[in-house]
Amino acid sequence: MTHQSGGCLCGDLRFSVSARPLWVTACFCRFCQRATGTQGIVEPIFDLKSFAMFQGEPARYDHVSEGSGKVVHVHFCQTCATKTHLTFERWPDRLGVYAGAFDDPGWFDFTPENSKFIFLDCATRGTLVPAGFKTYAEHAATADGTPLEPHVFDDVLHVR
Numbered sequence: 001m002t003h004q005s006g007g008c009l010c011g012d013l014r015f016s017v018s019a020r021p022l023w024v025t026a027c028f029c030r031f032c033q034r035a036t037g038t039q040g041i042v043e044p045i046f047d048l049k050s051f052a053m054f055q056g057e058p059a060r061y062d063h064v065s066e067g068s069g070k071v072v073h074v075h076f077c078q079t080c081a082t083k084t085h086l087t088f089e090r091w092p093d094r095l096g097v098y099a100g101a102f103d104d105p106g107w108f109d110f111t112p113e114n115s116k117f118i119f120l121d122c123a124t125r126g127t128l129v130p131a132g133f134k135t136y137a138e139h140a141a142t143a144d145g146t147p148l149e150p151h152v153f154d155d156v157l158h159v160r
Contacts, residue, residue, distance in 0.1 A: 006102035008082035014055035015084060017046055021108050028127060029119035035074065035083060039124045042099040044108050051095050058084060068143050116140055116150065129157040
């Protein structure tokens, strides 16, 4: 069984996951850019049951997604403001972890088979997308959950 831990910058919050991600999303939407202060987020997605807080109680900010119209719950430390994870009105049985909040942020596989890049239309100049990964201009599904067809680049995409 997989067991990985993580937490916030100051150490007040600690969490663990007991499974590998269901999939991994690299997102470049404006929400993720603003939430991280960077070009986007790498977010492994887990079954909610595999996640546990074992130290501290996160604060929560609720944000209505421009794409889905559904609420995204951002969980963060009240002391140092580190964001640790996201839960979703749209997917109540799923949870996304900010990859950088793990003690080992590279412990999970990030491959064309289990990952996707979304909101490339918002990606900043200099963003690189490896060849062979599923990509989407915006979400990977419509607001009602219908999957969209991905685009896969044969060469590295360099957003200019």
